[in-house]
Amino acid sequence: MAENLQMNNRGNKRTPRDDNTSTSPGMPKKQRRQEDPERTGARIHIRNARRIMTNIKYKLSEYEGTPPLQYVREIISKLDSDARRKTTVGVFGRTGAGKSSMLNAILGQKFLLPSGTVCACTSVIIQVEANVTDSSYIAKIEFISKMDWDDELITLKNILSGDAEEREDAMFDTANEKITALYGEQGVSMSIEDLMKDDNFSEIPEFLRSENKKITCDKASDLSEQIGCFIQHDDSSPGGCYWPIVKSVTIKVPNCKDFLEHVVLVDLPGTGDYNKIRDEMWKMKLRDCSTVWIVSEINRAASDKEAWELVSNSITDMAQGGECRSISFICTKTDDINPQNYMRSSKIKDEDLQISPEDCQYVTKRKTACILHRNEKAKERVKKIFLQQDKIKRHFNCDDGFLSLFTVSSEEFISENPIMNPEETEIPKLKELLRMYNNSHTNDMASDYISGALGILSLIQGFNKINTEMRAEKSRLFNDLEKNLHNAVGNLQEYCDQISISLNELLSQGARESEENCVKVADELIKPKNKDGRGFHRTLTALCKNDGYYRSKKGEIDLNKHLAKQMLGHIDKAFSEFFPVQEPISENSLQAHIDKFTMIKDDVITKYKNSPVLTHMLEFLKMEEMKLKTMIKQYIIQQKKTFYASPPESIKTAMQQGYMSAADISGAGSMKKKQDILLEHIDSSKSEMFKTAQRDMIQRMEGTMHSIVEAIRTNLIKSMENSLLDENTSTYMDVTKEIKDLKWMADQVFD
Template sequence: MMEKNETRHLTCEEIGVTPGGSLLPKTKQKAKRGRERESHEDKKWKKKKTEINEISAIQQAQEVMAQVQHRLEEKIKNNAKTNKEFMNFIRDNMAYDNIQKTTIGVFGKTGDGKSSLINAILDEEELLPTGTLDACTSVIIQVEAGAEKDQYTATIEFISKEAWENELKSLLDFVAERNERDETICKMAEDKIKALYGKNATGKSFDELMKDDRSPVIAAMLRSNTKTISRFQASDLSEAIMPYIQHQESDLGGLYWPVVKTVRIKVPDHKELLQNIVLVDLPGNGDCNQTRDEMWKSMLRECTAVWVVSNINRAASDKAAWEILKSSMTDMVQGGACTRITFICTKTDDMDPKTYMRSLKSKKSVFLFNQHFLCILNNEDLQITAGNESDKKLKCIQHRNNMAKNRVKQEFEKQFPLQKYYIRSFSVFTVSSQEFCSEEPYLKQEDTEIPKLREVLRRLNHSNANRVASQYLTNATGILSLIQTSKDNNEEMNMDKAKLHNELRKKLDDELKCLRFDHLEPCYDELEKYLSDGVKKSERKCAEITKKNVDVPVEKNGRGYHQTLSALCRNKGYFRSNDGETRDLNRSLAEIMYESINEKFNALFPNKGETRLSVREKVKRFSIFSISVTEGYSNPAAMTHILRFLKAEEGKLKRMIYREIAQQKKEIYASITDTIKEEMLPGYNKAEECVGTRSMLVKQRVLIQHTESLKHTMFNKAKNRMLVSFRNLTKLIEIMLRENLLEAMAHALTESNFPFSLDVSIEIAALEMLSALTDE
């Protein structure tokens, strides 16, 4: 079980802050000549640093800020001349600003061990229901740390009543036309209907189902939009949410997963791993509901890391896993925030040594042609001899693990040769959740690799927590520095403020012009050039692309494909099947334009590091404040406090802009596909209306003709929409920089914002010490 740390707050005296005292031990204040033995102060420093890392620096800083706010409110209460707008600004800046959490997407086929993996990592063996389900469900499950210390909660979000009724009509149509339909899609439709209305429901009409005894309960649930369930035990919560996320033939008529969008689970006592992280269990199977598929893609774009889960026995050749990854890659990376992809091979304990060794021998002649595998097929590596029969299973597991890692890495490089330029890392783990949780394991815990994955989470969580603490302490120190200037409120100081105000406003104008004309406009021109090239190529190829997407694949028969084509039209050009196979006509039509801009787009909006051309890097380099500005003023110490506040405000503003850039990037990239989808919509609607004999051929002809008729306008519209979206982002950046910096300057450099004096030098010193202690 993971340890639960008790939080103890250090006092200012324990931190070492006294009026006029040093913030750091002497050996930290000055560079030492050569190596010296640790002084007593150094040892005390390390002890405090360790203790600070074990508790929340933010909570201690909030205590300091709360004390200042109490003193501030007393001053405000006793002074009638207080500037209310300014004081509200101070209060808002003293409040803690929650930072957006990091999202890790976990997806794979049902039965491959996603739930068991998450349970094992969190040391919550019974949190998510496990086991092979009777049917796939498409519910998105989010797991994060909860605020309550002793309660597990699940918030269930439902689709709307109107959306369900429209979907139910489509499902009934699928079932009614079974002879002409794909059996897989018909089975999916039947499962949804029976889950809610019982095993005999598929023979009823829509009106009959609306009069069913269960309908009022379902309608009330959908009108409520959400439902929250709380339990004191993980197993009790798991049992309570089961009808909302699992399909079981034994409970037909009492299952609600078909009308669930997401389930958000919050678990207590997991801040060590999940304080700043959300794990999202993304269903690997598709859904014939357009809203859910769009939500799936939207959630994927939010992931900064993705875990692909697959059974080790087929990991390198798992068509479904690689298909999901392939169809999602651009949404995750170029159109999203993903920087790390991890492939997790599960169920490594599932091993029959005799069968495995026999399979190695039978495959040896095949592997001999691949020099990469020669080194792992000799006896020295496998280390299985007559003398160590007792650990034969362990040796086979280790051998298969190593082989799986090599083969998965090779497959990734083969399928995604260019992604190494766009993501930070691709890693492979071989895990056994069952062995990790077993009371009598034959694998060591480290051999299950669950501790390694847990450490990945812990490091990421710590990195985020450190970033959050650093940002909060910088902001808090900045606002205290502004308050500290209240004690230097005289005529000479007011003249200095006015002088600095004029200089900074002029510098802001100059720097914004430089940002626009020297940096952002050239980016626009470059993007336009590559988009224009993509338009020309797309116009030449669009008819061929459409025909390829709507024709019957060689491996399918016409009757079964009719259902797929109908679902594609109903879902406005997109369909993802239960086995992970994706058909996206909109994306296929946009592919050439994306290929034309991907390299340039990645340079403008990189997930992996920064580039010279990146929009974020240009904002990062923008600044109008420098310490040298304080030269030539009557009170340099007070001006330094003002500049510290302004630089903190500038840093906070840049982080706001970074978040805006990251969000707008996703919308800008998706604008090509979104435009094509909108232009193709009349064609999808017309094709969907085609019924009767030879209707599939008519649907195909309608879609091909519609694409051909639009080719000279559709791709140009997509190009222009992306350029407008990019231009809007650059304008927004300029507006945010100008308006927010002018506001900050007005607050810091106005003559009489402080009608009173408040000395917060001790509190500033305390925050400086906390910042130093939390630095890595």
């Protein structure tokens, strides 16, 4: 655990440009300075602080390698390890919604991400990051394993060769699409053995070697052309489209450091293709999203039930099981409008839009005015629909900053002859939103580094002033801090125990209800009354083959989570209070208790305030304590995802034999047999299954929280021993000037 924590002008011709705009809602709440870090100097301060600490480390090499000085060198080296994860922005939207055009406009590119209006988009996950090292455009293609593809091929061929009476059309179409995409039209009639031959993949040897494929280009258009076959399906040219075997594509773009250095954009496909590997990665990426962007064309935004259903169906993976803090709803294609028709349907006149037919620019101004009028009305309608999303409001603190609304015209932003100002396209607002996330990370990083460096310099300054008489006083301080640490650790562990007891009681209630209702609950999912039995047969088979989880173009089915819903439903509210990610943090949360944790009480500060040496030592220990708490709070956010995912995972393990047995059934009447096998397995396993799910979650949680408490204790004891107990620590190095310089930098960062 300790090791993990240590790692861990309208009408004018123009070209796309970056325009600063006013702050949009939904920005990160905890902000220090929101201007460009290059302009405010956050990066400059980090660079200067590093220069100071590099010089200090060099000077320390002139002294003997005593344990305390080795410790100082060690913690200086660790200053550069940025434990903060990037902000992940998940982008949802159906094919043709304008996601690619919007992202291209934000990135300042016309043709980087291929558009779904040309070829059908697939279920491949695409990540976009900044290339901060050079000016190249880079793509990293991650493949599924050859073994996994061979296994999937068997399923695909079975679907294609199955009885027409049992055919599920969407599944059949997807299987046919995958085979023809990769092998061409002849692939449908090829044998399994021929499809599995390595010769079929001679142009992508990385796939056979289980390696990632890297593509580097000087131009965005060149990269777009080369990656198209890995992320799109081209019906006009079957064969040689490798997306069926691609897990994800990561694209790195130059000249985006100011808004993407610490941010990753993830294009999350709204539908799946029952590929188990991609489905698992989809859930993992969703859980990592700090914010979600929902993209929909403006002419259907108010009626886009699909978009809100996608969020609602994934709500627990974003909230309790994730780290989502906000949602942005983005209406695209706002320039796609017929002003005359719009004015007629909206019953508005020229005077309502404050334009005059006598104006020489009447046509242009009328279209722009209609666009802006519709934009405002669209935002009002989307806001109204959002307020009706009771499921979302149950899982999130939907305050004024939770939902952001944007109306975007990517075409107008990149047009050489626009009729709208850049700001009116709202692309700059989206870019500014990303910059806000990026700057927040940069400022936090600067704060962490400078604070840590100040602590180390305080330690060195303390070493410099030690004399024989001071050692007894240092020992007394150590004893005082050790006592405080013991009490603080005990109180924290006691609170962790209270969390476990509270959640265990709630889980126990949920387990009892689950045991009583599990057969009925499962029946709802595997015997849906509104489903065509003929088509559902293949869906049920895919569900069993994928261990109870199936994600297709028609949506998502998760039997494991469905069986666990009563257990999770009982703990949702308490779990959100104990492990929140949204501001404000509950006083009842583990994070809040860690914030309050300290061994450096006011009485200790008062007792030793007249000792310059011990004041320096206390400053060092205070900084070490703060660093440790920051890392632990980040660690908790990651671990709480595994806690919440534990019950469905335990149920999946308990259901394994049932899934395998049901998947093996074929022939006449096989669907009913599969359903009966699943229900019988659930009924016979229900008592132990839900108790095990309860026990596994509590044990995992207790183990993690115990490790956290122990990591706090051992790390702080180590810091105390190296600063207060070891002898022969004098460096004779005066770092007064360096401390003064770093304090000035700290004041600038927090200004």
